[in-house]
Amino acid sequence: MKNIKLILPIVLFLGVSVFFFKGLFSDPKNIENVQVKQSFPAFKLHDLMDSDRYYDESSIKGQVTLVNLWGTWCITCRIELPFLTQLKQQGVRVVGIYYDNAADSVFGDVDINKTRKEVSKMLRQLGNPFEFNVYDGKRDLTLDLGVTAAPESFLVDADGTIVWHRRGEINERIWQQELGPLYQSLLSKVEK
Amino acid sequence: MKKSLIAIGMSISILLAGNAFASTGADTDKQVNQQNQDKQVLEEGIVEHYPFETDEQRRLFKILTEELRCPKCQNQNIADSNAGVAVDLKNKTYQLVKEGKSKQDVIDYMIERYGNFVHYQPPFNWITIWLWLLPGSIVVFMFVSLVKRKSNQQDNANNTSQESDELMAQVEDILASKPSGESQSSGQSQSKGKS
Numbered sequence: 001m002k003n004i005k006l007i008l009p010i011v012l013f014l015g016v017s018v019f020f021f022k023g024l025f026s027d028p029k030n031i032e033n034v035q036v037k038q039s040f041p042a043f044k045l046h047d048l049m050d051s052d053r054y055y056d057e058s059s060i061k062g063q064v065t066l067v068n069l070w071g072t073w074c075i076t077c078r079i080e081l082p083f084l085t086q087l088k089q090q091g092v093r094v095v096g097i098y099y100d101n102a103a104d105s106v107f108g109d110v111d112i113n114k115t116r117k118e119v120s121k122m123l124r125q126l127g128n129p130f131e132f133n134v135y136d137g138k139r140d141l142t143l144d145l146g147v148t149a150a151p152e153s154f155l156v157d158a159d160g161t162i163v164w165h166r167r168g169e170i171n172e173r174i175w176q177q178e179l180g181p182l183y184q185s186l187l188s189k190v191e192k
Numbered sequence: 193m194k195k196s197l198i199a200i201g202m203s204i205s206i207l208l209a210g211n212a213f214a215s216t217g218a219d220t221d222k223q224v225n226q227q228n229q230d231k232q233v234l235e236e237g238i239v240e241h242y243p244f245e246t247d248e249q250r251r252l253f254k255i256l257t258e259e260l261r262c263p264k265c266q267n268q269n270i271a272d273s274n275a276g277v278a279v280d281l282k283n284k285t286y287q288l289v290k291e292g293k294s295k296q297d298v299i300d301y302m303i304e305r306y307g308n309f310v311h312y313q314p315p316f317n318w319i320t321i322w323l324w325l326l327p328g329s330i331v332v333f334m335f336v337s338l339v340k341r342k343s344n345q346q347d348n349a350n351n352t353s354q355e356s357d358e359l360m361a362q363v364e365d366i367l368a369s370k371p372s373g374e375s376q377s378s379g380q381s382q383s384k385g386k387s
Contacts, residue, residue, distance in 0.1 A: 031263065
């Protein structure tokens with residue numbers, strides 16, 4: 001009984017210390033995306049450059065695909081475009097979901113022709129990694145994916161299941177440490 | 193036991209009195225005024241940007257935007273935040289409320305996409321149950337240990353009085369057995385009593 005009285009406060013103190021110590025290094029912004037391990041949400045959206053060509057969730061299935069959410073208004077997207085282009089040259093399939101800045105679309109519909117001009121200019125300058133871009137004008141797909149800001153990326157396997165998600169840009173380090181190995185393992189699964 | 197109950201009752205009443213006193217302070221009056229003004233501005237903004245046909249829907253929209261949490265900015269609800277995603281969620285909430293969805297429908301829609309983080313009211317499950325259990329169990333633990341300590345002290349007090357009774361009896365025995373030479377015997381009994 002006396003032992004418990006001595007040990008209990010020490011154990012409690014250590015437990016609380018470990019809890020707070022871990023808190024020092026935890027990132028409060030790193031909120032897990034709930035779509036990971038779910039199948040890619042259903043959608044039907046037209047091509048960014050061609051309003052008559054439509055895509056849906058089956059357009060993403062069939063190959064391991066990196067889905068990237070971006071916009072010309074997003075500065076970090078500008079930074080990651082060259083690296084994504086590099087990945088495309090290595091054979092990675094990249095599909096873009098383009099969405100307007102919420103602040104812009106508050107003032108009514110954004111002029112898509114202006115957007116198209118900006119997009120083609122930016123892709124000419126920095127490289128075009130995208131097989132195609134869908135235009136999420138109403139941002140329903142963006143919401144369905146639980147996106148909080150641009151850029152965000154999802155790795156989708158050949159069955160159309162989201163296996164990985166990242167907030168922020170994809171760069172050399174992320175590719176080497178996380179995304180690359182995962183991509184290779186998914187590829188080898190497909191080949192089997 | 194009675195004393196401890198009285199002490200708990202006193203501390204609660206002091207806390208309540210303190211609160212009442214604080215809320216009558218002039219500074220907090222200003223704050224409350226400011227808050228009310230802010231609220232008014234916010235409400236006018238809601239009426240202007242998000243027109244509703246019925247008051248009920250307007251009220252529901254207001255409640256929802258105050259209860260839903262912006263997934264980008266850490267501790268703001270979507271009514272207060274102007275982050276892109278908060279604007280999106282506000283617009284979505286507006287659309288869903290206008291469609292006649294219930295409060296729970298909208299919350300479910302958001303949680304399905306943004307997880308439990310998006311709602312300020314945490315769900316009740318086996319992980320979050322500690323949020324309710326822990327404070328309760330701490331209060332129970334403190335109360336139990338307080339009562340235990342009190343009864344221990346009483347036990348100790350009884351024990352010491354018993355011991356001293358026995359010692360007094362011994363002293364009286366010794367005094368009774370050696371009646372000759374008063375000054376000597378009293379000195380002896382004192383030294384024995386001490387040992």
